[in-house]
Amino acid sequence: MTLKLPPLHPAQAAIYAHPARFKVIACGRRFGKTELGKQLLLHHATNGGVTWWISPTYGMAGQVWRDLRQVLAPLKPTVTTVERRIDLEGGGVVAVRSGMTPDFLRGAGLDYAVLDEAAFLPADLWPEVVRPMLIDRRGGAAFLSSPNGRNHFYHLYALGLDPQQPEWAAFHHPSHDNPRLDRAELEALRATLPDIVYRAEILAEFVDSAGQVFRDVDLRATAPADAVPHADQRVVIGVDWGKSVDYTVCAVIDANRGVMLALDRFNGLSWAETRRRIADLARRWNAQVVWAEANAAGDVNIEALIADGVPVCAFQTTARSKPVLIDKLALALEHGELALLPDPVLLSELNAFRVDPMPLGGYRYSAPAGLHDDTVIALALAWHGARASTVGIGFA
Ligand SMILES: Nc1ncnc2c1ncn2[C@@H]1O[C@H](COP(=O)(O)OP(=O)(O)OP(=O)(O)O)[C@@H](O)[C@H]1O
Numbered sequence: 080m081t082l083k084l085p086p087l088h089p090a091q092a093a094i095y096a097h098p099a100r101f102k103v104i105a106c107g108r109r110f111g112k113t114e115l116g117k118q119l120l121l122h123h124a125t126n127g128g129v130t131w132w133i134s135p136t137y138g139m140a141g142q143v144w145r146d147l148r149q150v151l152a153p154l155k156p157t158v159t160t161v162e163r164r165i166d167l168e169g170g171g172v173v174a175v176r177s178g179m180t181p182d183f184l185r186g187a188g189l190d191y192a193v194l195d196e197a198a199f200l201p202a203d204l205w206p207e208v209v210r211p212m213l214i215d216r217r218g219g220a221a222f223l224s225s226p227n228g229r230n231h232f233y234h235l236y237a238l239g240l241d242p243q244q245p246e247w248a249a250f251h252h253p254s255h256d257n258p259r260l261d262r263a264e265l266e267a268l269r270a271t272l273p274d275i276v277y278r279a280e281i282l283a284e285f286v287d288s289a290g291q292v293f294r295d296v297d298l299r300a301t302a303p304a305d306a307v308p309h310a311d312q313r314v315v316i317g318v319d320w321g322k323s324v325d326y327t328v329c330a331v332i333d334a335n336r337g338v339m340l341a342l343d344r345f346n347g348l349s350w351a352e353t354r355r356r357i358a359d360l361a362r363r364w365n366a367q368v369v370w371a372e373a374n375a376a377g378d379v380n381i382e383a384l385i386a387d388g389v390p391v392c393a394f395q396t397t398a399r400s401k402p403v404l405i406d407k408l409a410l411a412l413e414h415g416e417l418a419l420l421p422d423p424v425l426l427s428e429l430n431a432f433r434v435d436p437m438p439l440g441g442y443r444y445s446a447p448a449g450l451h452d453d454t455v456i457a458l459a460l461a462w463h464g465a466r467a468s469t470v471g472i473g474f475a
């Protein structure tokens with residue numbers, strides 16, 4: 080009885096056939112890492128081996144569990160759903176685990192372990208839990224992941240490159256080495272993802288400053304600090320509302336030239352005083368439009384500003400819209416489309432701003448704990464406004 084498995088593509092096949100005991104496989108998204116891992120696991124299990132699949136989250140483990148069950152169904156195995164364990168006739172075992180519950184992972188000897196998205200698994204899982212379980216049976220392991228900076232997965236990758244470590248092998252492939260992926264789609268990603276994210280997630284590079292969103296920030300600080308209102312400017316203002324501890328920030332840019340004109344950062348004012356200050360700023364610069372966040376304090380303040388005749392557009396910040404907003408600003412800076420004021424707070428907040436890839440895909444953008452991002456958000460809103468359609472907007 081043979082299993083129905085798709086034929087591996089050439090880069091997958093070369094890794095599959097490699098004789099190393101421990102394989103560290105750093106590849107871009109959609110390369111086919113998980114499929115390769117499944118076939119490695121099934122090879123050992125169908126030859127009587129006890130095998131474990133480990134994913135970072137319960138949800139990811141669940142997907143693989145369903146796939147493996149389906150693939151193995153023709154062998155009529157014994158399936159123990161609560162334990163996510165499949166026992167095959169010849170003694171082979173497939174168990175699927177999530178790395179979130181490492182205690183649950185301790186157990187008897189293993190012949191083979193697959194650690195999927197290993198860069199996103201807890202760092203101590205391999206040395207403290209999995210490696211000791213491979214001792215009895217001299218088991219092997221595959222580590223599959225896209226890189227996550229120079230973390231523990233990078234250290235394993237380095238072992239694979241070290242000629243003094245004959246049991247280890249390292250493999251590196253960008254997403255492009257999966258011949259089934261659409262080239263145009265990959266090119267579109269290059270244009271739309273910030274460079275740093277593209278290099279980590281698609282080219283599978285262990286980028287040093289992984290997580291830094293805005294690059295060459297200081298080189299972009301070329302806007303004159305003494306700009307004045309001028310008739311041929313098209314002025315857009317972005318506003319990030321201060322809550323109790325942080326600042327209200329207004330970023331003023333000339334959308335025609337891609338130049339930052341002013342930055343107003345303040346706190347300790349009542350909402351009425353805050354609105355008056357924003358309205359004054361908008362009038363002084365004859366702003367075409369003010370873009371402000373609609374959440375929390377935003378809604379009522381935007382309504383009041385509009386009632387006062389200030390042209391305000393509301394931006395709805397969500398888990399979906401925020402990455403797009405930030406990515407657009409990062410690309411504008413990378414492409415030199417926006418000159419920044421040499422404001423030390425702005426430059427340090429831009430430099431500190433992080434992106435963290437999440438194991439299930441997508442990214443979380445935020446300031447590191449304890450730091451602010453008000454100037455970043457205000458500037459991103461202004462840039463968004465500069466690129467949005469502004470027909471029919473202006474002072475009432
Ligand atoms: N050799 C293959 N033949 C046919 N389809 C394949 C092959 N390898 C992978 N695929 C399919 O391509 C898609 C991506 O593969 P897979 O999920 O293994 O990639 P991945 O590198 O783990 O992706 P991600 O970065 O999203 O985790 C899946 O739909 C998978 O079923």
Ligand SMILES: [Mg+2]
Nearest residue numbers: 112113114195
């Ligand atoms: Mg995968």
